[in-house]
Amino acid sequence: MAQSQAFTRPPYQNLDTWIQGEDPARLKKKQREAEEIFRLTGITFNVYGRAEADERLIPFDIIPRIISGREWSKLSRGIEQRVRAINAFLHDIYHRQEIIRAGRLPIEMVAQNAAFLPQMIGVTPPGGVYTHIVGVDLVRTGDDDFYVLEDNARTPSGVSYMLENRETMLQMFPELFSQNRVQPVSTYPKNLHRSLCASAPAGADSNPVVAVLTPGIYNSAYYEHAFLADKMGVELVEGHDLRVVDGRVCMRTTRGYKAIDVLYRRVDDDFLDPLNFRPDSTLGIPGIFDVFRSGGITIANAPGTGVADDKAIYSYMPDIVEFYTGEKAILQNVPTWRCGEPDALAYVLDNLADIVVKEVHGSGGYGMLIGPTASKKEIAAFRDKLLAKPENYIAQPTLSLSTVPILTKAGLAPRHVDLRPYVLVSPEGVTITPGGLTRVALKKGSLVVNSSQGGGTKDTWVLEE
Numbered sequence: 001m002a003q004s005q006a007f008t009r010p011p012y013q014n015l016d017t018w019i020q021g022e023d024p025a026r027l028k029k030k031q032r033e034a035e036e037i038f039r040l041t042g043i044t045f046n047v048y049g050r051a052e053a054d055e056r057l058i059p060f061d062i063i064p065r066i067i068s069g070r071e072w073s074k075l076s077r078g079i080e081q082r083v084r085a086i087n088a089f090l091h092d093i094y095h096r097q098e099i100i101r102a103g104r105l106p107i108e109m110v111a112q113n114a115a116f117l118p119q120m121i122g123v124t125p126p127g128g129v130y131t132h133i134v135g136v137d138l139v140r141t142g143d144d145d146f147y148v149l150e151d152n153a154r155t156p157s158g159v160s161y162m163l164e165n166r167e168t169m170l171q172m173f174p175e176l177f178s179q180n181r182v183q184p185v186s187t188y189p190k191n192l193h194r195s196l197c198a199s200a201p202a203g204a205d206s207n208p209v210v211a212v213l214t215p216g217i218y219n220s221a222y223y224e225h226a227f228l229a230d231k232m233g234v235e236l237v238e239g240h241d242l243r244v245v246d247g248r249v250c251m252r253t254t255r256g257y258k259a260i261d262v263l264y265r266r267v268d269d270d271f272l273d274p275l276n277f278r279p280d281s282t283l284g285i286p287g288i289f290d291v292f293r294s295g296g297i298t299i300a301n302a303p304g305t306g307v308a309d310d311k312a313i314y315s316y317m318p319d320i321v322e323f324y325t326g327e328k329a330i331l332q333n334v335p336t337w338r339c340g341e342p343d344a345l346a347y348v349l350d351n352l353a354d355i356v357v358k359e360v361h362g363s364g365g366y367g368m369l370i371g372p373t374a375s376k377k378e379i380a381a382f383r384d385k386l387l388a389k390p391e392n393y394i395a396q397p398t399l400s401l402s403t404v405p406i407l408t409k410a411g412l413a414p415r416h417v418d419l420r421p422y423v424l425v426s427p428e429g430v431t432i433t434p435g436g437l438t439r440v441a442l443k444k445g446s447l448v449v450n451s452s453q454g455g456g457t458k459d460t461w462v463l464e465e
Contacts, residue, residue: 009143011066011463014180019063024411030172031062031407037168042223058161059456061406064169064176065417065438069183069465072434075138075146075421078330080430081321083134083423086153086308088324090130094120094304104319112391113313114361115154115306117269119276123293125302126201127427132300133192133264134423135159135436138331140402147334147399148317149418153308154301155266158457159422160224162437163188163231165459181464183434189231191424191431192264198426199298200261208261211235211251213242215267215283225266239267244287249297262298263288269303311360311394312338334399340391348395349386352379356447357386357395370447372398401447404458406440416441418449419460435460 008016019027038057067075092098093116099105110116135156137149166185170177193210200208214225216238229236241252242260250257265272271281276289291297307313313320315336321329337344339357348355352371359367369382386393403414421436438458439449449455 011068011071011461015064015066015176018176018179019412027062027407028409034060034062034168034172037171038164041164059442060165060168061440061442061456061458062169062172063405063407063412064459064461065404065419065440066180066461066463067419067435069463071144072183072462073465074330076432078146079136079421079423079432081325081327081330082136082148082151082317083131083425083430085317085321085324086134086151087128087130087425089320090153090302090305090308091124091128092324093307094123099320099323102323104323105316109313109316110307113307113310115269115304115310117304117307119289119293120302120304125199125292126295126298127199129199129425129427130302130305131308132195132199132298132302132425134425135420136331136423138419138421139334139399140417140419141399142402146331148314148331149334150311150314151309151317152420154268154306156420156422157221157224157266158420158437158439159188159433160227161457162422162433162435162460163227165437165457169459180461183462183464185433185435188422188433189228191433192228193232193234195424195426195428195431196262196264196298196300198428199300201295201298204261209259210262210264211237211260213237213239213263213265213267215271219266221266228264239281239283239285242285242288244285244291247291247294247296249285249288249291260297262300264300269306272299272303311336311358312340312391315394334396337395339386339393339395344395345386345390348393349383352383354398355395356398357382357393360392360394370398373446398447404438404440406442406456406458413444415444416447416449417458434462 038060093110100107131153133156135152138146139149140146162185196210197208211234212225212229214222214236226236235251237251242249245257248259249263250259267283270278271283273284273286273289274281275286289303292299315338317333318329337348339345339348348357355371357369401416404417405412406415417438417440419436419438422433424431438460440456440458441447441449442456
């Protein structure tokens with residue numbers, strides 16, 4: 001956002017006018033107040049593998065990120081197309097594998113994929129839905145150019161921050177919402193509950209029992225697990241609260257064990273069932289996968305969905321979308337080199353200083369190399385990793401990401417952002433919350449927006465058309 005409206009993108013013009021009329025000291029005071037609200041509310045996340053304190057406050061910037069209704073309409077169509085294709089892909093690879101038979105996807109992309117669960121072969125979840133909750137990470141590179149950076153089809157996190165960001169902004173700047181027609185996000189918990197209930201197994205009554213499964217208080221996203229359970233009005237449970245009774249998964253209550261129809265799980269596949277997966281898991285429920293396989297419970301998201309957000313599979317997403325929808329992908333992929341292919345590996349090794357390299361199963365900004373900001377020593381170390389296990393990595397060009405303003409001590413300054421819209425899928429259809437979580441790289445010039453790597457968040461406004 002520039003100082004003059006002549007250089008301000010149309011969706012930001014009302015906000016720009018408001019900022020020009022504000023006392024900078026008041027804005028900085030409001031920024032401090034926002035941080036205090038987050039501290040009092042307990043909006044924190046945990047950082048693994050660090051010597052310092054485990055729990056941190058999520059940095060929040062009070063200048064909203066704004067998307068026009070027209071832009072959002074196109075994004076929504078592309079997101080829905082992509083999510084429907086992902087569900088069709090998951091059903092296919094666990095059944096007839098038509099996409100492999102057609103030669104559109106190499107069999108090793110599935111057969112050698114650590115996230116592919118052979119136990120899911122032939123299993124159809126209740127209602128045919130595999131990914132009940134999806135997060136699609138988007139970056140903007142031009143006025144009308146959005147790219148999908150990655151798909152989150154396992155257990156996408158961050159939606160609680162989207163909701164708390166909006167609540168904080170409404171509390172602090174009510175006048176802004178009367179001046180701008182901002183689409184609401186507050187219906188997400190109600191929509192999530194409705195969508196989960198609609199995905200209940202056949203035979204469940206008209207008011208299905210839903211619960212949220214958390215690994216416990218030491219998990220990095222525990223705040224969100226508790227937040228969503230509270231907002232939906234359902235029980236938050238851990239593995240030791242559940243057991244299989246007479247072919248049903250039941251939770252312990254003061255009146256004995258009560259059967260659950262839908263379990264929104266925030267526990268990884270490996271730890272879900274010690275009888276079927278990791279035998280040393282203390283986080284899961286012995287026998288839950290057998291109940292799921294027989295149609296006695298809905299697990300959201302279904303086991304085995306991680307194969308769809310694998311970064312090597314991501315590189316085939318344009319083909320996947322076209323194969324299952326018969327349409328060209330509305331949202332573009334970032335060009336991707338698969339390092340397991342000799343020609344691609346040779347190119348990546350020659351250009352490490354100019355590109356981004358990511359672990360195929362990596363997340364949270366860990367295990368990646370950003371060539372333009374890496375030291376010679378870091379590049380040399382990463383070269384050794386690539387040569388040792390090239391199939392574990394993909395590489396992408398360094399995109400010229402769009403920036404939005406943040407409030408710094410010196411005033412407004414541009415910073416790079418991405419956007420994670422949240423998508424709900426049930427047999428009744430697809431619901432996309434207008435907006436999502438905008439993550440912002442708070443360090444000048446940084447392209448890494450993950451909170452675990454020093455990034456922050458913003459409220460995301462989608463304006464009415």
